[in-house]
Amino acid sequence: FNRLGSKAVLLPDYALWTKPAKHLASSLPNEPFMLLALRGERAGSQGQAAIIDACTTVAQKEGLHLVFACLHPSQDIQTARFGLSRSPYARMLPTLEAEVLVALLQRHARLVIATRLHALLFAAAAGTPAITFADGGKISDFAAFAAMCDRQDAPLLSCLSETDGL
DSSP, X not given: OEEETTEEEXXXXXXXXXXXXXXXXXXXXXXXXXXXXXXXXXTTOHHHHHHXXXXXXXHHHXXXXXXXXXXXXXXXXXXXXXXXXXXXXXXXXXXXXXXXXXXXXXXHEEEEEESSHHHHHHHHHHTOOEEEEOOSSHHHHHHHHHHHHSOTTSOSEEEEOGGGOO
């Protein structure tokens, strides 16, 4: 069950019936991880470096693997490569079907850090907590909607502004 406001909504548990293709199974994390899905426009920027470094520190402290997802491979690959160069224990997910990604998040993800709307949608579908950064656009709109649906004691999505820092 996922809660939307005062209504309970039954969503499919993809983890029960979705299995990745055999050739992908060995490249997927099989232990707790933190997923980063960052937009590619600012690859190598100081802001992205700060996000990646903070996530690397938290992942190491919490015993999580750090995993980069390229939801738009042609746009996000440089950011993922930049992240891999800064975090020696990180790895990159192959491109996955939505159902497989949601199942993977349900099974093993402990946190999603994203500047991509679809990553936030997948995290919400999986019931995985997520953090994003306000951009004044569709991500901010989704964060506002998610805030209306969240329980106050356990929000699934936190939206930070650039002035909040890490």
